[in-house]
Amino acid sequence: MKQLLAFVRKEFYHVFRDKKTLLMLFGVPIAQIVLFGFTLTNEIKNSRIVVADYAHDYASQEIIRKIEASRYFEVVKSNMSHDQIETAFKTGTIKIAVIFPANFYNDLSHLNKAQIQVIADASDPNTATTLTSYLNNIITDYQAQKAQQTKVPYLITPEVKMLYNPELLGAPNFVPGVMALVLMLICAMMTSISIVKEKEMGTMEILLVSPIRPFLLIISKVIPYLIVSIINLITILVLSVVLLHLEIKGSLLLLFFESTLFIISSLALGLLISVRAESQMAAMMTSQMSLMLPTMLLTGFMFPIENMPLPMQVLSYALPSHYYYVIVKAVMLEGLGFMSIWKETLILAFITTVLVVINLRSFKIRLA
Amino acid sequence: MSEIAIKADKLTKKFDDFVAVDAITFDVKQGEIFGFVGANGAGKTTAMRILCGLSKPTSGSATVAGFDVYKETEKIKRNIGYMSQKFSLYDDLTVMENITFYAGIYGLSDKEIKDRGESLLSQLGISHEAKTFVASLPLGWKQKLAFSVAVIHEPKIVFLDEPTGGVDPVTRRQFWDLIYEAADRGITVFVTTHYMDEAEYCNRLTVMVDGKIDALDTPTNLKKQFSVDSMDKVFYQLARAAKRSGD
Numbered sequence: 001m002k003q004l005l006a007f008v009r010k011e012f013y014h015v016f017r018d019k020k021t022l023l024m025l026f027g028v029p030i031a032q033i034v035l036f037g038f039t040l041t042n043e044i045k046n047s048r049i050v051v052a053d054y055a056h057d058y059a060s061q062e063i064i065r066k067i068e069a070s071r072y073f074e075v076v077k078s079n080m081s082h083d084q085i086e087t088a089f090k091t092g093t094i095k096i097a098v099i100f101p102a103n104f105y106n107d108l109s110h111l112n113k114a115q116i117q118v119i120a121d122a123s124d125p126n127t128a129t130t131l132t133s134y135l136n137n138i139i140t141d142y143q144a145q146k147a148q149q150t151k152v153p154y155l156i157t158p159e160v161k162m163l164y165n166p167e168l169l170g171a172p173n174f175v176p177g178v179m180a181l182v183l184m185l186i187c188a189m190m191t192s193i194s195i196v197k198e199k200e201m202g203t204m205e206i207l208l209v210s211p212i213r214p215f216l217l218i219i220s221k222v223i224p225y226l227i228v229s230i231i232n233l234i235t236i237l238v239l240s241v242v243l244l245h246l247e248i249k250g251s252l253l254l255l256f257f258e259s260t261l262f263i264i265s266s267l268a269l270g271l272l273i274s275v276r277a278e279s280q281m282a283a284m285m286t287s288q289m290s291l292m293l294p295t296m297l298l299t300g301f302m303f304p305i306e307n308m309p310l311p312m313q314v315l316s317y318a319l320p321s322h323y324y325y326v327i328v329k330a331v332m333l334e335g336l337g338f339m340s341i342w343k344e345t346l347i348l349a350f351i352t353t354v355l356v357v358i359n360l361r362s363f364k365i366r367l368a
Numbered sequence: 369m370s371e372i373a374i375k376a377d378k379l380t381k382k383f384d385d386f387v388a389v390d391a392i393t394f395d396v397k398q399g400e401i402f403g404f405v406g407a408n409g410a411g412k413t414t415a416m417r418i419l420c421g422l423s424k425p426t427s428g429s430a431t432v433a434g435f436d437v438y439k440e441t442e443k444i445k446r447n448i449g450y451m452s453q454k455f456s457l458y459d460d461l462t463v464m465e466n467i468t469f470y471a472g473i474y475g476l477s478d479k480e481i482k483d484r485g486e487s488l489l490s491q492l493g494i495s496h497e498a499k500t501f502v503a504s505l506p507l508g509w510k511q512k513l514a515f516s517v518a519v520i521h522e523p524k525i526v527f528l529d530e531p532t533g534g535v536d537p538v539t540r541r542q543f544w545d546l547i548y549e550a551a552d553r554g555i556t557v558f559v560t561t562h563y564m565d566e567a568e569y570c571n572r573l574t575v576m577v578d579g580k581i582d583a584l585d586t587p588t589n590l591k592k593q594f595s596v597d598s599m600d601k602v603f604y605q606l607a608r609a610a611k612r613s614g615d
Contacts, residue, residue: 006472
């Protein structure tokens with residue numbers, strides 16, 4: 001126990017005295033959250049929308065006010081003809097147009113249904129889909145509001161058929177991915193570097209000659225990074241809530257439990273790298289190429305797994321970060337409990353165990 | 369002085385076809401300063417790694433502090449100290465933190481660490497540097513500190529692997545004063561070197577050539593045996609026959 005304490009204290013000195021390490025440990029998570037949260041978002045804000053209101057009645061005005069209130073649109077009121085709208089699209093000054101026909105309110109109140117036309121610039125299909133879905137959302141909202149006031153439901157059918165996908169809305173989706181990325185980066189890379197550094201400095205020899213057991217050595221190397229990672233986890237969660245207005249829907253305790261499991265698997269990967277790598281540079285490159293990139297590209301937080309070629313899909317299912325991403329999404333964004341993620345948890349636990357066992361064995365081999 | 373600290377009998381280590389250590393046989397007595405001299409690549413470090421329990425021999429037998437190098441490496445580790453050519457202190461830790469850490473992994477109590485740490489610092493005359501980071505110490509001081517740290521748990525035997533690389537003969541002489549003091553306290557010192565002035569300081573020494581031990585005696589007797597007036601010449605006569613080149 002005393003050995004462990006002496007060792008862990010030493011590791012903390014290493015962590016807190018190296019400015020570069022500190023920057024990596026605490027700067028990277030913050031930078032990642034800010035970068036991913038604000039720049040890599042699917043959300044489109046303040047798009048210019050042309051509103052051609054030929055009805056100019058009570059109902060159309062109300063819907064336009066709603067559009068104006070939305071943070072997604074910047075309304076340009078102008079009764080343009082179709083030709084004029086097309087010209088505006090071509091010059092790129094607007095992205096979407098909505099046209100209220102004359103007698104909009106009349107149709108709505110007497111026939112109980114009315115039509116509006118939505119024209120979107122589909123040269124950028126993603127933006128077009130997103131904008132139309134925002135608009136559709138606003139109209140659906142209006143209908144629901146009206147339905148409460150009258151017995152007979154109104155029906156407004158926009159001409160564009162749109163799919164509403166709540167997952168498309170903004171940053172939340174990236175946060176679980178960033179969590180997987182940051183935790184893996186810190187755990188795997190920093191642990192492997194810190195062990196390889198001891199090899200380079202020659203201190204590893206002294207440690208191996210000392211009566212300290214390899215298992216104890218591994219544990220002492222890992223504890224500081226486990227603690228730092230949990231601090232990072234808290235940082236990410238706080239930033240997500242405060243900065244990205246994300247709501248953590250599920251159990252915080254469950255989230256921490258699953259994260260700890262993932263952290264341990266990443267630490268084990270880092271140790272595995274350190275057994276092979278002979279220099280700090282090699283350790284860093286190996287961690288980045290073999291862990292960071294796959295985590296970024298293959299876990300499904302940037303590109304959907306279903307669209308990948310089969311070998312890539314297989315690879316994705318071998319990554320601990322894949323399961324962690326699924327788990328965090330379920331717990332944090334969807335508020336699901338343990339019963340919905342026990343399979344992923346089990347697989348993650350299995351991978352972690354395998355990694356730890358491999359580590360303990362390879363550490364002994366090095367001693368021989 | 370009659371007790372045997374290290375005993376090796378036909379100790380051999382092969383890496384595939386390459387015989388790094390070739391059936392070496394020798395005894396080291398308790399409290400003796402025993403030198404292992406040889407060119408780079410002669411097999412000194414490999415032999416030392418076996419005796420430290422870092423590497424398993426291919427054949428032959430050896431005991432260190434009475435423990436078997438095959439089966440009792442854990443017990444060996446508790447009874448030895450080790451200092452390598454990189455002297456292995458942590459640059460980003462202070463002098464006292466390094467002492468505390470190494471004493472801590474050998475399981476010394478807080479009081480022992482404090483007492484021994486303070487006496488060690490005053491012996492080295494660097495009490496005022498306790499809170500200095502090791503990175504900013506001069507090389508000679510680092511070496512002396514590394515040695516003192518290697519024997520802080522009062523081991524039966526201390527292994528020194530080319531401990532004085534890169535320092536001038538005067539600093540080396542000061543370093544050897546520390547070694548003599550340790551030997552006076554009954555610590556057996558096993559040292560590898562390729563500096564011949566250092567070889568002269570040993571009680572007994574052996575010259576290793578191509579993994580084999582060719583000569584083993586006191587420096588005086590070796591000089592007599594080869595009818596020369598310095599260790600340099602003894603070494604030269606033996607090493608001339610070497611087939612392996614240094615790496």
